[in-house]
Amino acid sequence: MAEKVVILGAGESGVGAALLAVKQGYEVWVSDAGAIADHYRQELQAAHIPFEEHKHSYDKIFEADWIIKSPGIAEAAPVMQAVRSKSKRVISEIEWAYRFCNQATIIAITGTNGKTTTTALIHYLLKNSGIQAACVGNIGNSFARQVATSPEPCYVVEVSSFQLDDIETFHPHVAVLLNITEDHLDRYGSMEAYAAAKFRITENQTAEDYFIYCLDDPYTRKFFKKNIHSQLLPFSIMEQVKQGAYMQDQQIHIRIHDDECILSADELSLRGKHNIYNSMAAGIAGKTMNIRNEKIRESLATFKGIEHRLEYVATVRGVEFINDSKATNVNSVWYALECMKKPVILIMGGIDKGNDYEIIRGLVKEKVKAIVCLGKDNRKINEAFKDDVQLMVNTTSMKEAVEAAFHFASPGDVVLLSPGCASFDLFKNYEDRGRQFKQAVKDL
Template identity: 50%
Template sequence: MRLVVLGGGESGVGTAILGKKKGYDVFLSDFGKIKNNYKEVLLLHKIKFEDEKHTEDLILNANVVMKSPGIPDKVPIIKKIKEKNIPIVSEIEFTNQFTDAVTIGITGSNGKTTTTMLTYHLLKQGGLNVGLAGNIGKSYAWQVSEGKYDSYVLELSSFQLDGIETYKPHIAIITNISPDHLDRYEYKYEKYIASKFRITMNQTEDDFLIYDADDEAIANWLKNNSTRAKLVPFSISKPLDFGAFLEENNIKINTTNENFDMPTSQLSLEGKHNVKNAMAAATVAQLLKIRKDTIRESLSDFQGVEHRLEKVLKIQNVQYINDSKATNVNATFFALDSMTTPTVWIVGGVDKGNDYTELLSLVNEKVKAIICLGIDNAKLIETFGGVVDVLVEASSMVEAVRQAYKIAEKGDTVLLSPACASFDLFENYEDRGRQFKQAVQNL
């Protein structure tokens, strides 16, 4: 059996290692440059590979192709593979056949990284032998090839879910759905929503789907479609007979005979969106019978995720916050909503078809100045030019931070929450966040 892996990043290299271990004839091809550390791993495992090209003769003889989630369907090599009817799967789908581990799959437009990390923290503290993979950390395939864990918490993007056929998580979470990555879904929001709900398509009556009952897109899908999984809603706006909800600033979960409750004031993460993330993670822990005291402790000592509303430094009583992971409007909405002081907002980057108008009321209420950090800021200037007194442009992170330092006064917050992808000026959102932190530390 010949396995061809397209993409020499974390998921591609992990899949190649697992395929080799399971007896496949493996070839890995990357149209870009493979990083040296991954090349060394491939050489060590005696896996044949190429980079900066796709050699068709070595690819189109595959029995199965695993493509990395970042490769769109419209690239020529994918079209040719499809013409030959060679099955294309995702890393998650390929790996799934080689493990009996229980998986908790987490998707959503926002909050999935925090919810994934928080769920993993709860289960680990609860004594489960659990791994963390998917869109985060060491690849699922790589970890399964080492066979160390009985269960996994997987962060799953819509692109990863597009490549599944038989995979099913025992517990699925959909944190929320808002327009994102529409460029990959022919700008059709319903296609993107359907992609997210693939997470539950193979679930049975013995499985669970945890979801935000306050989310319009989720509620509409559930009204018009069905899943066999047991539905477990969470809400911060209404009491629920079954699920997780708020009652006088207490989180209540009544999914088992053992009811759980905890004051929101004891959560380590601030903001309404994090109350929801905590509800979703705690519901998983409840379903997997983690002790209530352990859940409470873990929710109150969780450290948060880098580049997600990460407090960097306070300088002259101005708080600098790194929210570089906010790559869409909805994520930035949560960030601005959680601001309690006048805010200098650094925004901009590669726009994925953003509609900034939904931020207008928050900007009006919370933002005193905007710094546009991108190559093309025309849309931002058009939307917010008349709303704030100060709007300036910056062509580098250092310049943006220096301008923010000049504008901000005692008691203000400087918030980097770009609402855009980072590829115009940075390698990725992590690089953008690290450059922000570095620039703040150098003030």
């Protein structure tokens, strides 16, 4: 008799896990406390996978041999409290996918900021070098869906701390930790717990593997795990390292063993200090895969960036519009503002995740002419910046926000959507928010 797999949550990771479980011969049932999106419901029906929505039937959940938890379900949720009380075995979708990926090479990227850009950049680097690889995780197809429908010899996986919470054997050959900054404290309660979740990316690595991390990141240094067994490859723009990457006199040095790739920071296609770090991490990952130096240089110089991350949209009557909808925490806003060379009209707001706006106060005073708040409750932003900008307005739709920002802007200014918050008060997700922004700009 087939083992029973129950999947909690029917988004991209949940449906991907369900498809993989069916392919592997398990008896599968999917349960979602909310409404299942139409396209996912149709996929489940087409694959003859039974499901429920708008509720969790605990009696059926407790029949499971395996429970696969979607990353969006918090440990404090009633269903998880019930599951834990029964000592049921719970794993994440990336753990489930890993078990069936047949000795493929895994490159996994985590960090509070820059994950998606760095994941896409590493994938581009591999593809540009003739290495067949899939780009999966938070960036597109779930890892499980890819393993179920189109397995590859190599996977570049963007992983969040939520996905790492429930791993057991997940073992990336190359693990990348970009940074650890304050985020998701509503879920973890402390920076120490959040950092511990991030460092789980290394827990199954051996001396044959690589761990790439930012030596300049204060929280990474503070909470660095002593029991990491993989080869350490730090990157830094503040000090030289023997192995990994560093910058000296605007020259980036990427070195593993005795082989070194050198390129000018001016050659990088991505701008801003944070993207020097992202490019360093990607370059080191390329070296671990034995990619030639000229291909690393070429790829870092020609990568085009990703949608919703500092994405140029249009220039309207001399005003430039930039879509940074993927900036869902304050540190991401800091990175965006740090890149800006023109006066900024900043559109920000949404669901606050315990944000500390003090970290961007200096950049707001220096660069921001006006703030357009976009959200159902903007009190915290209003309170934080009331003494720092002369113009501030509250809006509750993207059309209203873009029109207000355009009204405040003069030729030579930039309107920057960099919300610093989750999107779920007014939008389906950050992609929906970014696309609505781009449409509203086109409608001006």
